[in-house]
Amino acid sequence: xxxxxxxxxxxxxxxxxxxxxxxxxxxxxxxxxxxxxxxxxxxxxxxxxxxxxxxxxxxxxxxxxxxxxxxxxxxxxxxxxxxxxxxxxxxxxxxxxxxxxxxxxxxxxxxxxxxxxxxxxxxxxxxxxxxxxxxxxxxxxxxxxxxxxxxxxxxxxxxxxxxxxxxxxxxxxxxxxxxxxxxxxxxxxxxxxxxxxxxxxxxxxxxxxxxxxxxxxxxxxxxxxxxxxxxxxxxxxxxxxxxxxxxxxxxxxxxxxxxxxxxxxxxxxxxxxxxxxxxxxxxxxxxxxxxxxxxxxxxxxxxxxxxxxxxxxxx
Amino acid sequence: xxxxxxxxxxxxxxxxxxxxxxxxxxxxxxxxxxxxxxxxxxxxxxxxxxxxxxxxxxxxxxxxxxxxxxxxxxxxxxxxxxxxxxxxxxxxxxxxxxxxxxxxxxxxxxxxxxxxxxxxxxxxxxxxxxxxxxxxxxxxxxxxxxxxxxxxxxxxxxxxxxxxxxxxxxxxxxxxxxxxxxxxxxxxxxxxxxxxxxxxxxxxxxxxxxxxxxxxxxxxxxxxxxxxxxxxxxxxxxxxxxxxxxxxxxxxxxxxxxxxxxxxxxxxxxxxxxxxxxxxxxxxxxxxxxxxxxxxxxxxxxxxxxxxxxxxxxxxxxxxxxxxxxxxxxxxxxxxxxxxxxxxxxxxxxxxxxxxxxxxxxxxxxxxxxxxxxxxxxxxxxxxxxxxxxxxxxx
Numbered sequence: 001x002x003x004x005x006x007x008x009x010x011x012x013x014x015x016x017x018x019x020x021x022x023x024x025x026x027x028x029x030x031x032x033x034x035x036x037x038x039x040x041x042x043x044x045x046x047x048x049x050x051x052x053x054x055x056x057x058x059x060x061x062x063x064x065x066x067x068x069x070x071x072x073x074x075x076x077x078x079x080x081x082x083x084x085x086x087x088x089x090x091x092x093x094x095x096x097x098x099x100x101x102x103x104x105x106x107x108x109x110x111x112x113x114x115x116x117x118x119x120x121x122x123x124x125x126x127x128x129x130x131x132x133x134x135x136x137x138x139x140x141x142x143x144x145x146x147x148x149x150x151x152x153x154x155x156x157x158x159x160x161x162x163x164x165x166x167x168x169x170x171x172x173x174x175x176x177x178x179x180x181x182x183x184x185x186x187x188x189x190x191x192x193x194x195x196x197x198x199x200x201x202x203x204x205x206x207x208x209x210x211x212x213x214x215x216x217x218x219x220x221x222x223x224x225x226x227x228x229x230x231x232x233x234x235x236x237x238x239x240x241x242x243x244x245x246x247x248x249x250x251x252x253x254x255x256x257x258x259x260x261x262x263x264x265x266x267x268x269x270x271x272x273x274x275x276x277x278x279x280x281x282x283x284x285x286x287x288x289x290x291x292x293x294x295x296x297x298x299x300x301x302x303x304x305x306x307x308x309x310x311x312x313x314x315x
Numbered sequence: 316x317x318x319x320x321x322x323x324x325x326x327x328x329x330x331x332x333x334x335x336x337x338x339x340x341x342x343x344x345x346x347x348x349x350x351x352x353x354x355x356x357x358x359x360x361x362x363x364x365x366x367x368x369x370x371x372x373x374x375x376x377x378x379x380x381x382x383x384x385x386x387x388x389x390x391x392x393x394x395x396x397x398x399x400x401x402x403x404x405x406x407x408x409x410x411x412x413x414x415x416x417x418x419x420x421x422x423x424x425x426x427x428x429x430x431x432x433x434x435x436x437x438x439x440x441x442x443x444x445x446x447x448x449x450x451x452x453x454x455x456x457x458x459x460x461x462x463x464x465x466x467x468x469x470x471x472x473x474x475x476x477x478x479x480x481x482x483x484x485x486x487x488x489x490x491x492x493x494x495x496x497x498x499x500x501x502x503x504x505x506x507x508x509x510x511x512x513x514x515x516x517x518x519x520x521x522x523x524x525x526x527x528x529x530x531x532x533x534x535x536x537x538x539x540x541x542x543x544x545x546x547x548x549x550x551x552x553x554x555x556x557x558x559x560x561x562x563x564x565x566x567x568x569x570x571x572x573x574x575x576x577x578x579x580x581x582x583x584x585x586x587x588x589x590x591x592x593x594x595x596x597x598x599x600x601x602x603x604x605x606x607x608x609x610x611x612x613x614x615x616x617x618x619x620x621x622x623x624x625x626x627x628x629x630x631x632x633x634x635x636x637x638x639x640x641x642x643x644x645x646x647x648x649x650x651x652x653x654x655x656x657x658x659x660x661x662x663x664x665x666x667x668x669x670x671x672x673x674x675x676x677x678x679x680x681x682x683x684x685x686x687x688x689x690x691x692x693x694x695x696x697x698x699x700x701x702x703x704x705x706x707x708x709x710x
Contacts, residue, residue, distance in 0.1 A: 028370055032352060068499050069499025079516075092524070177625055188371055190370050232654075
């Protein structure tokens with residue numbers, strides 16, 4: 001069995017279905033020691049893949065959640081100011097020089113490690129998840145480039161800290177803005193599309209074993225239909241799982257019109273999308289009427305649903 | 316799996332050359348990584364080779380999609396591979412007979428790796444944005460052109476001039492009028508709502524920890540973003556220049572300016588506008604985006620679909636320059652306007668006919684768009700733009 005296949009099997013054991021292409025990309029992260037930039041629509045398992053990778057490797061997951069305004073200090077380190085203040089007050093009258101006092105309070109004892117520094121000082125290579133990197137500012141992205149290239153951090157008061165075991169890095173992006181070419185070139189890239197019909201059924205069974213064959217097929221087929229509609233927020237795999245759990249909680253074993261009405265809120269999160277569905281209700285009808293059997297020809301839709309760079313016109 | 320050349324390095328280098336021809340950004344580092352990646356895979360398995368090369372050599376969604384097609388053509392139909400264009404790999408394969416050329420693989424078809432935005436920028440018919448018109452049916456497009464373009468205006472060229480000082484000043488006024496929200500980033504400031512502990516501590520070292528001069532932080536304002544959508548149909552032919560000057564003026568003042576032209580299809584012209592703003596005189600090849608009738612709704616819907624999530628937000632002012640003569644489906648225009656209105660800070664409609672005595676906005680497009688527009692204006696000269704800055708209404 002190849003390393004990628006072994007990785008794929010390990011993910012499957014943990015209820016996370018990855019295809020061989022993604023397993024290979026993760027294998028490359030380990031082999032080439034390069035960060036992996038994962039893009040794709042919301043809810044397809046980008047973040048989860050990093051968590052599962054850490055579990056598979058038996059190492060620590062360190063997560064840096066990006067947001068607008070995130071700066072280098074918040075991501076790297078901060079000094080424990082209240083403790084420093086206290087130490088200064090307590091050491092009053094001890095006759096120490098300014099330099100001695102500085103050396104004392106700017107020591108590792110007073111350092112609060114944030115995710116990036118935490119990832120650098122580990123004794124075993126952790127998985128560093130830099131989540132939603134597109135939400136951070138360009139300035140932070142430039143700073144990130146430096147860290148990802150060198151794996152060393154310079155703290156003026158302490159000196160340079162170099163990673164002994166550089167982390168395995170997974171970056172995720174929802175493409176709310178375009179990332180710089182420089183960042184892309186430092187990373188491997190993988191696009192996670194929505195799963196195909198067969199993949200989605202497999203995911204549903206892997207995550208919710210008690211789900212009936214019929215209901216799993218109905219949910220997966222409904223999702224294929226919904227993702228083909230011009231929705232503002234197309235539902236992802238996370239919505240499929242929520243939907244399945246909601247229907248099970250209603251003690252129903254199949255999807256019909258009544259259940260659809262009761263649980264639609266698990267799938268469509270924007271009012272306008274409900275209106276879109278109303279005008280395309282007939283497209284869902286065969287799924288509700290039929291046995292929900294797996295139809296041949298299920299495929300992953302070749303679109304990123306409005307996230308940009310779509311090369312096919314929507315019908 | 317069949318290979319065009321004898322050795323693995325030669326095949327890899329030639330394949331990367333073909334990818335570069337398709338505008339993939341592949342440098343020495345990527346080539347090296349690709350070689351290292353091949354070391355960990357089984358070379359007899361085509362799928363495995365494809366899977367290790369794709370994450371290394373394709374860096375965007377569009378490239379991922381183009382990669383598989385190019386891979387198939389290169390490795391599975393080697394007869395179709397053109398002679399490598401660059402010198403380095405050519406040396407490696409010097410002894411090989413150059414394979415016959417395939418027009419699909421040459422530079423002429425180098426749109427595979429482009430993003431939709433880049434395609435839109437060039438206004439190429441293969442691009443995703445232009446595909447919309449194709450999807451609507453060529454016959455419809457032809458009808459639109461025939462009804463609005465008795466003369467063939469497809470080759471029209473517009474002179475895009477650098478904005479002179481009055482335009483830039485008026486644009487600067489407009490930028491200053493749009494007050495964006497506060498950033499989440501904290502910055503050192505003379506006064507502010509938050510203590511800057513780091514700087515305060517530093518300054519108090521000299522006074523034994525006694526805080527005599529506290530330092531503060533505040534959140535700076537974000538920069539507003541401007542999106543201009545300029546109607547390039549024939550009925551607007553005499554009115555496009557001031558709209559473009561507005562765009563160039565804004566681009567000279569703020570980098571957060573995006574410009575599109577539309578008629579039967581959407582085209583991104585931000586790059587041309589930015590160059591003009593930088594002082595470069597540009598001849599804008601207008602293609603048919605400037606020739607045919609106006610499907611405003613379809614184009615705005617495409618804008619929303621391709622760029623909405625990225626460009627629209629509470630700090631974005633959308634400016635649409637059009638006479639509102641729409642020949643598309645009214646429902647599509649209504650939905651598109653509603654979508655933009657929901658996501659943007661405001662919509663300014665620049666209607667050149669507004670200054671015409673006795674003009675009433677009765678065109679169907681105008682009537683549909685009206686409820687969503689926050690400010691109507693007509694801009695023909697810098698003074699008009701300055702006036703717009705004074706009367707501008709945003710949410």
